[in-house]
Amino acid sequence: xxxxxxxxxxxxxxxxxxxxxxxxxxxxxxxxxxxxxxxxxxxxxxxxxxxxxxxxxxxxxxxxxxxxxxxxxxxxxxxxxxxxxxxxxxxxxxxxxxxxxxxxxxxxxxxxxxxxxxxxxxxxxxxxxxxxxxxxxxxxxxxxxxxxxxxxxxxxxxxxxxxxxxxxxxx
Amino acid sequence: xxxxxxxxxxxxxxxxxxxxxxxxxxxxxxxxxxxxxxxxxxxxxxxxxxxxxxxxxxxxxxxxxxxxxxxxxxxxxxxxxxxxxxxxxxxxxxxxxxxxxxxxxxxxxxxxxxxxxxxxxxxxxxxxxxxxxxxxxxxxxxxxxxxxxxxxxxxxxxxxxxxxxxxxxxxxxxxxxxxxxxxxxxxxxxxxxx
Numbered sequence: 001x002x003x004x005x006x007x008x009x010x011x012x013x014x015x016x017x018x019x020x021x022x023x024x025x026x027x028x029x030x031x032x033x034x035x036x037x038x039x040x041x042x043x044x045x046x047x048x049x050x051x052x053x054x055x056x057x058x059x060x061x062x063x064x065x066x067x068x069x070x071x072x073x074x075x076x077x078x079x080x081x082x083x084x085x086x087x088x089x090x091x092x093x094x095x096x097x098x099x100x101x102x103x104x105x106x107x108x109x110x111x112x113x114x115x116x117x118x119x120x121x122x123x124x125x126x127x128x129x130x131x132x133x134x135x136x137x138x139x140x141x142x143x144x145x146x147x148x149x150x151x152x153x154x155x156x157x158x159x160x161x162x163x164x165x166x167x168x169x170x171x
Numbered sequence: 172x173x174x175x176x177x178x179x180x181x182x183x184x185x186x187x188x189x190x191x192x193x194x195x196x197x198x199x200x201x202x203x204x205x206x207x208x209x210x211x212x213x214x215x216x217x218x219x220x221x222x223x224x225x226x227x228x229x230x231x232x233x234x235x236x237x238x239x240x241x242x243x244x245x246x247x248x249x250x251x252x253x254x255x256x257x258x259x260x261x262x263x264x265x266x267x268x269x270x271x272x273x274x275x276x277x278x279x280x281x282x283x284x285x286x287x288x289x290x291x292x293x294x295x296x297x298x299x300x301x302x303x304x305x306x307x308x309x310x311x312x313x314x315x316x317x318x319x320x321x322x323x324x325x326x327x328x329x330x331x332x333x334x335x336x337x338x339x340x341x342x343x344x345x346x347x348x349x350x351x352x353x354x355x356x357x358x359x360x361x362x363x364x365x
Binding site: 020024035043052064147150151157158160 | 194197198199201202203206213214217230234238242321324325328329332
């Protein structure tokens, strides 16, 4: 609580609060970056599942989308942090926010572990890696995680849907 | 039936009433709208960047299109369906909202842009399919497409900030004055969730 109050009085937070166009602009940039992340994850997962890009090796597909994924995640981190600084109570007192952060951590961890494993094992692993059942279930799980992250992100504005779990102060 | 009557009829329709009466439906519909639109933008951007010679340059354009275009359309269908459901809950307000109208105009332009692509660059696809960059018409369409879709995302967000959803159940817009009231008395105006 004290942290929220302190954060909301910092110069950066006050600057974000004063100009009415700043918050929607940050949110819009955030959504654009989500588009890049979701499409990148989606194309990599489709390749793993064998539903798209079969003329490409898995390494080529990850080489195409991996860097965009990482950059867009960086943009999400920055714009997300700005939103927390600008409206600390709205974000930090929201059950959706904290649940979303857990899933973001898991999603990022999977993406990083996947890219590292793939790079390390290069081509000789490629075929066996793609055909492995765990890899395919991981692809589907990753997609579901990102879908849930988007839903939770939007639910931050509607934290009352969690009923008693909601952290938002009751009116 | 004129437009005001049509808008009123939409707002009074049973799906509109059900969504307004539910705590969960509007937020969930809005979430799926975001899922759809981010997929539309992301998969469209893949094609645009290919046309511009920025990414996937070593794969033929048609191959990338066959990978992503069907998903773009599926996502677009989801976005339109969820968009319509949100619209009917508060049709009168959205219809008169400047940002909503601009967004619809931009959507029409996006459609026109695709038609232009079909009539120009796509006609000579066999000549440039494997080239790293598309001819000028294709690149122009790609730039316009990126600008339009990013513009649509911004306009969409602005609709949420300029329409008041008086019918929604709870005001969840937490602001610092409510948490730490400066003094006894009223706190903040009633604004819908955004």
